[in-house]
Amino acid sequence: DFFVKITQPYLKALLDLHSRFNSTYTHFDQLDNSECNWEELYGNLMKEFKSAIMALSDRAYNDFGIEYYEPEIGEEFNRKLHQQLQGDSVETTNPELNTKIAQVVCGGFINIDTEKVVRYARVKVYKYTEATPTTES
Secondary structure, three states: OHHHHHHHHHHHHHHHHHHHHHHHHHHHHOOOHHHOOHHHHHHHHHHHHHHHHHHHHHHHHHHHOEEEEOOOOOOEOOOOOEEEOOOOOEEEOOHHHOOEEEEEEEOEEEEOOOOOEEEOEEEEEEEEOOOOOOOOO
C-alpha cells in the first residue's frame, strides 16, 4: 500500500504523457499523405510536442516540486548544476570560451524546496587548444 501511494503520482504522470503522445500519433497517422502540407504538418507536430513537454514540466513542478532548468550556451560550466558528457568537449582556439558551455544536450531538474539537483543538465563544454600555425610551402 505504501509503495502504491508513493508511485501513483509518477504513474499518473506517465499515463497522461502516454495518452497525449498516443492521441497526437493517431491524429497525424490518419492524415492523407498525398494531401499533406509537410512543412505545416511538421510545424504542428513540433508545437504539440513542445506543448506536451511544457505540460510535463508543469506537472513535475506542481505535483512534485521539481523545476526544469536549462543553462545558456556561453554560460560558465558549474559542477553543482551541470554534467559534462565524457569525451564530448568542443575544441576552440578562443581562450575566452574555455570551460564555457558549448551545447546543451538536455536540461536538468532541481527540487524547489531543497534546491538540490534531481538531475543535472547535460552539456558539452568548450576546451581551449592553441591554434597550430600553418606553414606554407
